[in-house]
Structures are given as structure tokens and as C-alpha cells.
Amino acid sequence: MHPLNRWWLRRRHGAGEWAALLQAAPAGTWVSLDLETTGMDPARDHILSLAAVPVRDGKVWLSERFERRVHTGRRFGIESIRYHYITPDEASAGEPITDVVRDFLHWLDGRRLLGYYIGFDLDMLAPHVRALTGFDLPNPVIDLGDEVAACQRRRRPDGPVKLDFDHITTTLGIPAIARHSALGDAVTVGLCWLALQRKGWPAD
Template sequence: MALRWLFRAMDKATLGDKSYRFLFEPGPPDEVVSIDCETTGLDRKRDEIISIAAIKIRGNRILASEAFNAVVRPRCAISAEAIKIHGLREADVANACPIREILPDLLHFIGGRPLVGYYIDFDIAMLENHVLEFIGIQLPNPRIEVSGIYYERKYGDAPPGTQVDLTFAHILQDLKLPLFNQHDAFADALMTAMIYLGLKDFTERGIRIPRPRHKGVGEFHGG
């Protein structure tokens, strides 16, 4: 935590474009942003974003009608494996804007609000590659990982050997939420927002998520 605060302070001091200092200012106290992106592949250093969606959550309301949603033209090819996952082909992004033209609107949309996501470190790492090129800093926004909250609500008091399932579909099923078209940036950001609000309600009311009574084999299911 202290190291992250130090990097944040250094980035604020060395920010190339001072018009983006607003990123270091706290957003409205009752707002967070659910974010998701699809990419050309899973290599954080070489692959790039090809679609990105961000949805504001104000209090207990998901502002889906005011969402940020964009397709991006990458500088590298889309891998065959990635196309199988999200269905976006070279032809689908050929006429889209490059990320550099999209970033200003995206950064003004999210501001200094905390970013909510499912395995959000990957999405932010991919986004930060471009933000570093654009204004020379890492994103200073606090991060909220929904799988971590879910784990605490369901498995935080589990005995050793309990089977753990943190898959996106399983979390939605456990919270009795609908599963939309997964691996679409907007749909994933929307489902993540619903998960966040459901877990927020459970946490505020002190409710734990029930577990099957039988023990598993200590297996982890991610992804």
C-alpha cells in the first residue's frame, strides 16, 4: 500500500500533460466505474485492446445508458485464439479509431473513480500500456476486484480442502444474476457491475454466500 502511494505521488509530480491531474482527484464519493476490455491476445506486453467498456455505478444504480463503449483499431494482429473468445476479427476493427484517439474521452469518463472489474489487474495492465504512452503515468485509480469480494463472502471462513470456484458464470449463478453474452466488453462490464452491487449488499448486511456442505479437494477454478 505504501509503495503504491509512493508511485502515485511520483506519477502526479511527473505527469506530462497537467490537464490530466483530475485523475488524481477523488471522484464522487458514491460512484465507481465497472470496466472491461477485450484484447488481441493475453500477452500484457505485446497485445493490445480492441474493445473497451466502462459503466458508472452511482450508489446502488447502474448507469448503463450513460456508458462508455468503444471498438479500437490495434497496431498488432488479433490472435486466432482471441477471435474464438470474443469474436472480433480484423475486419470488425479495421475502421475503428486507434486507442490514442479514444483515451481522452475514456479518461475523462472514469476520472478518479475506483475501477471495478473481474480479474481487473489484467484489464488495467492492458490499459496502462497505452496510458503510459499517452501521458506517461500509470492509472492512479483504486481497484476493486469482485472475485476477491466473492471469495471473502463465500470462502473466507471455509475449512481447508474446500473446493473453490471463482469462474464468472459461477459467481453470477450463485448471486442469481443473468448471464449475458460473455466476452463482449459492454456485457461483461454490465454483469460485473451487477455482481459488485450484489456483493456490496451482502457485505453491508453481513450475509455470507452458502456453500455445499461436502468438502472438495482443494481445487481452484479460475478464468
């Protein structure tokens, strides 16, 4: 979000419920975010689970995680279940999406968001964020894939860019934790980000 837009939002909402969300992002702190959804179309698919973990001081702080299952109220198919292993019965036991997003925004405050292809996650969250706050999510965003691509291009400007998640984790020496679960993917992305910051992208 442009600094002028953030300033305007602070002027308008700085004394309200979302004041903390509009504060400047603290240095050296990120929040690794991941969603599991019924599909890949933000216009018609729904969030099934949301997880996020703080990343700071060279660690992923699992003890401070935010993790919720979401009640969709909609049916979804076997292909979706094969991907994230969340059944309709489990989804029906989740919480309403409005409650989950409200709690997440209060937990998040102004911290930077981190993710892998995080634009999709933000597109899924966007209508719920706007419905609650009246504005788009103001937090700075870092995409792991974009950072890896930039590192690869610096090392080999004419070489291919490889952004497959398994390739990233293997190259950085990070185990993929509970793949295709929101919490597992959020933790893995956080660990990859720390490895990338610490040693950069390894030479071929």
C-alpha cells in the same frame, strides 16, 4: 497507488490535462471496466474494444457508459474471433488506441475501478496510459474475484475457493449479459458487485 505517490503526482500534474484523474475517488462510486483483446499476453497482444459503466446508488448506469472499438492494425486468428466475435474487418473500423485511451481517462476521472481479473486489463492499458500521462493509472482498484474469494473464505475457511465467472454469476443470481463482449462483461461485473454488497456471498 500509495497516497504519497498520488500526492506527488498532484503536485506535479495537478494543473495539467490529467488533474481530474488525480483527484480523490468519490465515495460510493465505481467504474466497472472490461477489455476484449487479441489474446492473453500483454506483451504482444492488442486491445480490440474497451467498455466501462459507472456503478453507484445501487445501479449500473448503462446510459453513462464508455464504449469504443479499437483499430489494432494487426492480424489476429480464428481462436480470438471465436472468443469475442470481433472480426478483423470490424477491428479495422475502430479508432486509434491513443485516442480511445485519452478519451477514457478523461471520462474516468478519479473514480475507483472495478473488474474481474482486472489486473490483466490494467496491464494491457498500462503502456498506453504511461505514454499519454507519464505515470501509472492512479485510480484505486477493486477486483471482483478477490472480493468473492474473501467472502468464501470467511464463510468456509477450509473450503475450496471457486472463482469461475459463471459460478459467481449463478451464485449471486445475476444473468451473464452478452458474455465475452466488453460492455456485457462490464455490466455483469457491476451487477455482481452490487449483489455482493447488498447480500454478501450466499451460504451453501
